[in-house]
Amino acid sequence: MSGHATTLFAIGLTLAAYVGMRRLYLRYKHPLLNVVALGAGLIITVLVVLGIPYSAYVPAKDIMTSLLGPATVGLAVPLYRHRGLLVRFGPAILGSVALGALLAMLTAGAIAQLGGLPKDVVMSIMPKGVTIPFAVEIARICGGIPALTAAFVVATGTLGSLIGGWLLTLARIQNPMARGLALGTVSHGQGTATALMEGEQQGAMAGLAMILAGIFTAGFAPLVAWFLGMMG
Amino acid sequence: MTQTLKALGQLAILWAIYQGSTWLAKATGLPIPGNVLGVLALFGLLCLGVLKLSHVELAADFLLKHLVFFFMSIAVGLMEWGSVFYNYGAVLLAAIVVSAVVPLLLVGCVAQVMYRRRA
Numbered sequence: 001m002s003g004h005a006t007t008l009f010a011i012g013l014t015l016a017a018y019v020g021m022r023r024l025y026l027r028y029k030h031p032l033l034n035v036v037a038l039g040a041g042l043i044i045t046v047l048v049v050l051g052i053p054y055s056a057y058v059p060a061k062d063i064m065t066s067l068l069g070p071a072t073v074g075l076a077v078p079l080y081r082h083r084g085l086l087v088r089f090g091p092a093i094l095g096s097v098a099l100g101a102l103l104a105m106l107t108a109g110a111i112a113q114l115g116g117l118p119k120d121v122v123m124s125i126m127p128k129g130v131t132i133p134f135a136v137e138i139a140r141i142c143g144g145i146p147a148l149t150a151a152f153v154v155a156t157g158t159l160g161s162l163i164g165g166w167l168l169t170l171a172r173i174q175n176p177m178a179r180g181l182a183l184g185t186v187s188h189g190q191g192t193a194t195a196l197m198e199g200e201q202q203g204a205m206a207g208l209a210m211i212l213a214g215i216f217t218a219g220f221a222p223l224v225a226w227f228l229g230m231m232g
Numbered sequence: 233m234t235q236t237l238k239a240l241g242q243l244a245i246l247w248a249i250y251q252g253s254t255w256l257a258k259a260t261g262l263p264i265p266g267n268v269l270g271v272l273a274l275f276g277l278l279c280l281g282v283l284k285l286s287h288v289e290l291a292a293d294f295l296l297k298h299l300v301f302f303f304m305s306i307a308v309g310l311m312e313w314g315s316v317f318y319n320y321g322a323v324l325l326a327a328i329v330v331s332a333v334v335p336l337l338l339v340g341c342v343a344q345v346m347y348r349r350r351a
Binding site: 014017018022035036037039040043044047048054057060061064065067068069070071072073074075076077078079080081083089091092093095096097099100101103104105107108109111112115116117121125128129131132133134136137138140141145146147148150151152154155156159160164167168171173174175177178179181182183185186187189209211214215218219221222 | 243246247249250251253254263264265266267268270271272273274275278279285288289291292293295296298299300301302303304305306307308309310311312313316317320322323324326327328329330331332333334335336337338339340341342343344346347348
């Protein structure tokens with residue numbers, strides 16, 4: 001295939017994988033039916049079978065992600081819609097989310113560092129608690145690898161949405177606001193989807209926590225990266 | 233048709249904010265991603281009343297509904313990094329599990345205590 005034909009094929013393949021996996025998820029709503037993981041897995045399989053190298057997929061990726069920046073800026077819309085919650089519970093929300101975001105980065109980064117992982121892998125795992133567009137950019141600034149970060153983000157989100165609710169119940173955390181904040185801070189969009197299934201209040205809090213965790217993580221990242229550098 | 237045009241106009245607003253924020257991040261050399269600054273900028277503009285929700289929500293809601301689409305093509309990049317999981321699987325798993333469970337419980341506890349104190 002020529003370059004343009006491959007790019008067109010890759011875009012078609014990605015759209016088909018997205019539509020198919022989204023339909024599957026919406027039908028069963030199970031956390032393991034993750035659209036990103038299954039969709040990317042399907043695309044990689046097709047590319048490998050057809051002998052198309054990743055470098056031939058990159059132009060298609062660049063075209064398709066050109067709207068990711070404006071889409072991410074759009075996260076301010078749900079944040080603004082829920083500003084009433086921020087005004088009412090400001091200290092509880094900001095305090096717990098900031099603490100959670102910092103701790104997630106420190107534990108992930110420290111274990112990776114002590115476990116002897118190369119620096120670029122450590123920097124890729126450090127921001128994995130937040131939604132992909134933030135995590136990827138934070139990793140890039142700190143010297144991480146975007147694709148690895150995306151994988152760690154999805155793994156964390158899947159874990160959080162699989163066992164997060166159960167763990168919170170086990171720890172007797174019943175307050176809907178606290179449950180939503182915990183799920184959104186630790187497992188971003190996937191945790192938010194789980195929280196929404198528990199209830200509207202949990203979902204709203206998780207959505208807020210997800211965006212705020214992204215902002216806090218971006219702010220803390222240079223400090224945590226410096227700290228991890230001192231450790232190694 | 234008018235809805236589509238309206239959404240495209242709103243997309244242009246989001247795009248302009250994103251480009252402006254990315255430029256600002258680069259120009260100032262701040263170690264903060266442009267998209268994070270962009271969220272803060274749009275939130276600020278909405279709070280100040282410079283922009284109204286109706287100026288951006290059509291495009292923003294559509295893009296956010298399909299946000300996951302953009303992630304898929306980024307994750308395809310894993311094609312080149314399979315060996316990392318093969319070589320460091322156990323450490324990666326430990327890092328991901330511990331850094332999910334500990335903050336989850338901490339955030340839940342702190343938020344619950346702060347909520348009760350306030351109530």
